[in-house]
Amino acid sequence: MLCNTGYGNFEKRIHLPCDMSTSEFDKYKVDHLFLLIGENPLPNYVAAQILLKEDGTVYLVHSTDTTSKAACLERNLKGVNVKLISLKTHEANSCVIKNKIQTEVKNILTNHPKHTFGLNYTGGTKAMSVHGYRALFEASGVQNPVFSYLDARSLQMFIDRDNDSPKAEAVDIKLSLEKIFDLHDLRWDKEPITVPILPELAIEFAKLHTDKKVVFAWRWWCDNVLKPATKVFKKKLNKPPEWEWKKDNQIDKVALKADIAVQNLNKALLDYLKQPEEGKSLLELFQDDNYKRLKDLCDFYNGLWIPEYLPHIEKVTQLLKERKYLGESDNAVILFKDREDKESAIKFTKRLSKRVLQEAPGLKIVVAHSEPFEWGNKLSGMVDSLMKELERKKREYNPSVPLLGLGVTANCLSTGLSAVDTSDRYSVPTSYPVSREIVEKLRAVDPKNKAPANQELKDTIFKNLPLGNYIVPYDVDDLGRTEGKSSYMAIVHADGNGMGDRFKEHGRKCKTDREYITAMRELSKTVNQAGVNALKKVAERVIQLADGKLQEQFAITERDGEKYLPFRPIVYGGDDVTFVCDGRLGLSLAALYLKEFADQKVADGKDLTACAGIAIVKTHYPFARAYQLSEALCRNAKNFVRSEKERLGISDFSALDWHIAPSGLLGSISDIRQREYQVTEGNLTMRPLYLQSDSDWRNWDDFSEVVNKFNTHRDWTNRRNKVIALREQLRQGSEKTKQFLQVYGLNENYLPQFSKAKYDDFYQCGWTDDPRTNTRVCGYFDAIEAMEFHIPLKEKTDGDLLPENATFE
DSSP states (O other): OOOOOOOTTOEEEEOOSSOOOGGGGGGGOEEEEEEEOOSOOHHHHHHHHHHEEEEEEEEEEEOGGGHHHHHHHHHHSTTSEEEEEEOTTOTTOHHHHHHHHHHHHHHHHHHOTTOOEEEEOSSSOHHHHHHHHHHHHHOTTOOSOEEEEEETTTTEEEEEETTEEEEEEEOOEEEEHHHHHHHTTOOOSSOOOOSOSOHHHHHHHHHHTTSHHHHHHHHHHIIIIIHHHHEEEEEETTEEEEEEEOOHHHHTTOOOOSSOOHHHHHHHHHHHHHOEETTEEHHHHHHHTTTHHHHHHHHHHHHHSOGGGTHHHHHHHHHHHHTTTTOOOOOOOOOOSSTTTHHHHHHHHHHHHHHHHHHSTTOOOOOOOOOOOOSSSOHHHHHHHHHHHHHHHHHHOOOOOOOOOOTTSOBOTTTOSBOOEEGGGGTOSSOOEEOHHHHHHHHHHOGGGTOHHHHHHHHHTSTTSOOTTEEOOSSGGGTTOOTTSOOEEEEEEEEESSHHHHHHHHHHTOSSHHHHHHHHHHHHHHHHHHHHHHHHHHHHHHHHHHTTOBSSOBOOEEETTEEEOSEEEEEOSTTOEEEEEEGGGHHHHHHHHHHHHHTOOOTTOOOOOEEEEEEEEETTSOHHHHHHHHHHHHHHHHHHHHHHHHHHOOOOOOEEEEEEESSOOOSOHHHHHHHHSBOSSSBSOOOSEESSOSSOSOBHHHHHHHHHHHHHSTTTTTOHHHHHHHHHHHHHOHHHHHHHHHHTTOTTTOSOOOTTOOOTTHHHHSEEEETTTTEEEESSHHHHHTGGGOOOOOBOOTTOOOOTTOOBO
16 A cells, blocks of 8 residues: 655665675776666666766767656766767667767777776667677777676666676665656655655555455446546557546546446446456456456455346356357266266266376366266256356366475476476486476376377377478477577467357257267367368478478478477367477468368368467477467457457458567566557557458468568568668558658559558558557558568479578578
């Protein structure tokens, strides 16, 4: 709880629990310290205080947009020699950044050849960090420059070291709140008070927050009654929109009520479900936490509203079911012959649970038992009832909290749980700590254990394929990583659309129990075979790529005389498929899988559709988190299918969504897109996409062709700087983009065209209206972002071959 207690004497201390003084940084202090100026000058101020020698000079490298921040910093660095270095509007121009810094260094070394240099790259843009680092590192005459970064998470200054991990030193500096305000060019409206205001009210607020239900009520009232009445939602130039207080004279006229009309509750309920918590929407958290929070939501309404409101709880449950936020999972129905066999069923469940705990730790199962029934024509209804009971048990499931270990235990690199062994005992070349969950997975691929998972993979997916001497990789490093270059892997997760409802509908057509069993088995078998067949087609195309039988030439990994395919299925069975591959193949292979899956025939005679999520991450990014991202992207694509069906009145279709993560991830996928892809004109990303569409330009075929033209057309190929400049102009909006194309002489062909686009000016300015959201959307930002991760996988033709020396590395 934060209350106004008079902040004139408050101080902010930046420190860790250990007592670390600035004298600890003496060995890292330099004569000349370059600071990169961004929107927050506080880290730069801290760096100047602890990393600059007495009588040293600080160089504030800033852009036009951060001139005022540099001025604030200069004003606050009293007694310090300060020099401003302006990049003007060239904060993304590598040549300007390099020349500015190296020119300054050269002038200094002329008079002071033994002076020391340092760069703190906490602030500024990514381009300023990268090219500023390179400029100082490559500057002639500079000996052992000190590179540093202030980590906001741990409040430690990281000092870079050659061929070793950075040296972390705790920071301990006192800053008054007034100093922090001054660094951000903020002023007191009036002299700060020193006497607390309404301390009794603060105490009551603290008491209020000890009751969970009352906290829910208070938070809900603030968000749904207080905020709309007292604040306005304002858009910001080049920044996310935010709520701002109305003027005092407007707030004085507001009459607030402690309750809200019933007719407004439904909208408030939906808004509540979309509220972010722990980086995700509550709907996502329902699924992540096995729906335990659904009970919390029911408690929320039980505790806050009168009985007339309780039907809304049922509406929440129905909403989640209709939109499948309660998810669909793999189910097995086991039939015991005799009416007295319920005890046998319970014993079977105990044995199954024990085996899961021993052989598949981490796997969660939920079991429901039916009452005995007469054989004849009741099995279909009994299974439907069991499925409802299973859903109820899933919602009420209370997940156990894993023991995360003690101070003397190591954590598993993949799961974060306590390690029980090391990987090298299971034929893994490198040694790292692994948990029980990972141990069982490694056993499944360990050659000493006859590698049952790999044998199953070969017998199922690669059977009758010309695998030759290729090896299906065990390690992500063998997926296609190029030494010395940035390497990515792609995790593709695909799931069929509406399969649960399909099985129910198919079963209801059966007149007898025996007919029902036969029909369910046949549909399950054909769906499973459809997924396997589609995955076999993907594997076949990858082998063709490795053999050089496609238009693209692709360098595969060779190690110790062995050749590795850049592809490995992880999960396959039914309509639920996950595979991992070289990052450059993820998008094309996902689209290929969806197309092949849709071509398969199943027992109910209906068309198959599916959605895919593709997470493209650095090769050594934690796999479990990358897999969660691919699942979230697949859910996002499914939500898109549902919304388009409602909007257009169409049937199921296949769709895909992806995210390319050159660094770590912060928040849910919706948070990331709100933060990184929303600009003044509208939405930079057009994802998710239809797989195929006759009317919507946002489909994979058109998108793939546009990316291919960026990579191969004479206007764009081998002109990467121009493409990057175009990407920045797209951020500025349609008018800036149109001017850019005219300046570069591209006003004849303009941008590559989407064949299904309905507006002629779309390819001239890069932006168009979005009927899905009634806003503006950019059609080319995603295409530019995907250029490095797109290989069309087309078969060779006599007239359309790449030159012999063209490679994708």
